[in-house]
Amino acid sequence: MDSRDWGRFLLPYEQAVEELKVKFKTLRTEFKSRDEYTPIEFVTGRIKRISSILEKAKRLNVPMDKLETGIEDIAGIRIMCQFVQDIHRLSALIRARKDMVVVYEKDYITNNKESGYRSYHIIIEYPVQTSLGLKPVLAEIQMRTLAMNFWATIEHSLNYKFKEHLPSDIKVRLQNAAEAAYQLDQEMASIRDEIISAQQHFEDKTHLVSRVLNGIQDLYYYHRIREAAQFQLKFNELWETEDMWQLKELSQELQEALQRAKRSNS
Structure with a gap:
């Protein structure tokens, strides 16, 4: 061929x-x-x-x-x-x-x-x-x-170097490392729900912050300069306290302000 x-x-x-x-x-x-x-x-x-x-x-x-x-x-x-x-x-x-x-x-x-x-x-x-x-x-x-994957990547590199004939001491250490990686996976699995909850909380906060900041930019676009500046000040205060509940309320107020701005602009 x-x-x-x-x-x-x-x-x-x-x-x-x-x-x-x-x-x-x-x-x-x-x-x-x-x-x-x-x-x-x-x-x-x-x-x-x-x-x-x-x-x-x-x-x-x-x-x-x-x-x-x-x-x-x-x-x-x-x-x-x-x-x-x-x-x-x-x-x-x-x-x-x-x-x-x-x-x-x-x-x-x-x-x-x-x-x-x-x-x-x-x-x-x-x-x-x-x-x-x-x-x-x-x-x-x-x-x-x-x-x-981390373990397999290392093993592949070593096998390439030694042409599939790993020295016995390296084989043993790799086996020990594989067992350590497995135990790590087991430990992570035991607190999986807590990890997922923390990650979800982080993503929710990220999306909420993005929505608020984008909304403030939209108010500037509609020439609501004073209103946008007021929302920015409120956001800065809440960002310091990391109060998610009040951030959600601020986001809702912001969406209502944007609706008013769109209606008056149409």
């Missing part, structure tokens, strides 16, 4: 990665738009390097004409989650989707690898619309917590 053939071969996989990234980023946005907690922290994607495809094909005895079915992770996306519970929730959402078919799942969280690696993998069949018609491609969705 020459470079042009590889380009044509990888094209539907590249399309699949881009489309899947958009779909899961959109899912995250949907949760946010409904003011719901989102199990998705962020999403990344990649196409396996040609050298990695060839190495894996050789290791698994996959012939060149069987790459599409023999190598399942040529296209891959990675979804980061805050908590292990988020991974289980997200995997259920993926199973329920109609735009992709789950082929099988590999739970390396419950059954971690000997190295200490933990992650949740789902192999899906995803239909890509090409110029020649619909083409189903295999893709891998990896779901990890941030702690799992």
Whole structure:
């Protein structure tokens, strides 16, 4: 297979990665738009390097004409989650989707690898619309917590340096680090509700402050200079006290003032 053939071969996989990234980023946005907690922290994607495809094909005895079915992770996306519970929730959402078919799942969280690696993998069949018609491609969705991802990134770098032959002392230390990362996830899971509540409070406050400041700017736009300045003074006082209840009342008063300004301007 020459470079042009590889380009044509990888094209539907590249399309699949881009489309899947958009779909899961959109899912995250949907949760946010409904003011719901989102199990998705962020999403990344990649196409396996040609050298990695060839190495894996050789290791698994996959012939060149069987790459599409023999190598399942040529296209891959990675979804980061805050908590292990988020991974289980997200995997259920993926199973329920109609735009992709789950082929099988590999739970390396419950059954971690000997190295200490933990992650949740789902192999899906995803239909890509090409110029020649619909083409189903295999893709891998990896779901990890941030702690799992930190460990896996370090392990990958070390394996690359030592060409998959890690010194025994480093192996042991990596296993210990993996266990520490797992315990961190367990501790975070035990106070998950408190963390989510604190994050929601922060987001509510951020949205409220933005709404007030945007409203003050709108009053200036309608040439309500004195009224805008009065609201700004009130906001400055409340910002010092961090009184959310009075900030909400101020926001409501501001919206009423904007309605009056719009009516008198029409």
